[in-house]
Amino acid sequence: MRVLLVGAGGVGTAVTRIAARRPFFDLMVVADYDPARAEAAVTALGDDRFRAERVDAGDEAAVAALLARHGCDVLLNATDPRFVMPLFRAARKAGASYLDMAMSLSRPHPERPYEECGVKLGDEQFALAGEWEEAGALALVGMGVEPGLSDVFARYAADELFDQIEEIGIRDGANLTVDGYDFAPSFSIWTTIEECLNPPVVYEKGRGWFTTAPFSEPEVFDFPDGIGPVECVNVEHEEVLLVPRWVDARRVTFKYGLGREFIETLKTLHLLGLDRTTPVTVPGADGPVAVSPRDVVAASLPDPATLGERMRGKTCAGTWVRGVKDRQPREVYLYHVVDNEWSMAEYGCQAVVWQTALNPVVALELLATGGWSGSGVLGPEAFPARPFLDLLTEYGSPWGLREQ
């Protein structure tokens, strides 16, 4: 297998460190808009299967040419979601498979944003599914940890744990703290604002997809491995769009364990208009300048990529499922926990970043070895779950199941 990895940020760099320990590929080209980032990732490995390149992820033709030049058979997208569509189209053009960890962006319903869906996450990608099917080519979308592993868990529950599923609820929570900071989100606040202030999407059988107001249906979920209870609220996330396409469930939700303080903080940012990306004009050194308030919020906080060494605690991604097995009610939580001190010591990667990067590498290995195969635009739940979960354990990062 010959891979083009686009994006050498936190997640991309973690992908290289995880993949470097595995024999399943012959070449991984690491391409970034900033050649120094790509170079740094590659040099650190001392593994001649890796090569650094410069590429603009928004330049479809340049990406397709790079795939062709290196004879890559798969493109792994580790950039930010704005580049999903050009990279997705470039892979199709070059005849390569495509993997990403977040899907094409949504747009709220113009009149009823908190009741109806507008353009949904992934809609632009699924609109092109016919092209991929006809070509017998594969786009595996939403293949990080959430979406990604959470979708694999949903499929596993349907295949092996339940006869009938009432509700599938992805539940994400952590107890990460950063030494020396009263407030330091462990993931990009820019993206967190985007996720949390977009209208959350919910799926119900018979009704289909619909939206609610931000921060709806708060619940306290008890996370395993010592993380404990965290307040979770509905958030727009890919799993809600993916799971119902392949798994039969009456209801699908995603709730993010933001915790009370963080929820209140995001509400305040929204109230003050500081979540906006439309520029405001403020004094600069050489006269008035226009800046995005959300960029200023992000710039005022420490860069989460630099906090790994000061961070303590664990992050948990998982899928809670309620239904019936052998005519008995059953409720389980399938989960994957990463301890930051472990991921820092073992890979030099912050826990959330490492957990995101691990899953596409496992998926690439399954595709390389034939454990997974398919064509069209498919989510992780379109594939058998067992091989994925077994390989995850082989990677040294086992998953858990809690009956509840």
Next chain:
Amino acid sequence: MRVLLVGAGGVGTAVTRIAARRPFFDLMVVADYDPARAEAAVTALGDDRFRAERVDAGDEAAVAALLARHGCDVLLNATDPRFVMPLFRAARKAGASYLDMAMSLSRPHPERPYEECGVKLGDEQFALAGEWEEAGALALVGMGVEPGLSDVFARYAADELFDQIEEIGIRDGANLTVDGYDFAPSFSIWTTIEECLNPPVVYEKGRGWFTTAPFSEPEVFDFPDGIGPVECVNVEHEEVLLVPRWVDARRVTFKYGLGREFIETLKTLHLLGLDRTTPVTVPGADGPVAVSPRDVVAASLPDPATLGERMRGKTCAGTWVRGVKDRQPREVYLYHVVDNEWSMAEYGCQAVVWQTALNPVVALELLATGGWSGSGVLGPEAFPARPFLDLLTEYGSPWGLREQ
């Protein structure tokens, strides 16, 4: 009397509208850095006692020259507190009296900011008191509504209502709302952050002045005239520095009725570092630009100067006093309430702005007519209170007393 008014913003413009109805002065020169603002204030009046000029309030020599050119005998400072010292020195240099509504700025104690005072509000002005006394010249500092009228109330309580005073607590609260906005402060958020996040100062007899953590000693104060209960917290304010110099009290505090939601909002801004004025670097249209997060917060909210028409409710400034009269315990609240719909209809000025501007005009009239006289650097409580309160009533804006 010939007056130089520096600053034709909201408060300065309100000063001109209030003064225009009174006969006590011959000339009021309205000077601003932006000549269009000065011109607009003057043109609107159609009163040839007013003249517009351009001046840089930070240019001491230019201000002194302007005072001399127009033969002004008093400078009224209606600019922001950064210009207190140059204007204060310019007035002294030109031999004019000086009035302001906020005193020279404080600086926190370098090691123990939340326990000890560093440089206090007004310290720089009081350091020059000897010069003013020797010259027989008057600087009347802190002569707005708070500080200002609140200090007059303290003196009135000491002179006429109490034999002995335990505590003087300035209490400021409002029930102003802005149609069409969920969150729209009625006063500059930039200044509010400055006031609320500086270490609050408290005075106690025997101990002197000391500071506390921000938002300390929360209490719910019941404001009169239908405003009702509002949560108040300690805030750094001039009265605490002025009152004990002339009025005998065991304790002096200032508490600002911010309300629970606003207090939480300010705490969040502080937690996120968005209260800071040190620049952060963010993307701009032509590359990275450095901006102050606090400027961005201010720019994201509607400009309070433009909200008068959409604002409803009342603002209350006042002084709560507890002590002994005729051997009986006594507790009173002396207050002044302005209804925004009234001030908009009557003067075209927002309530908080109008209430601030009213008091220095009353003081100017007392100085012009000889009702008040003195020399040195003096606060409003250095003068007899009764003539001021009577003249306030004559201006059509009476004060109130609540026994409690």
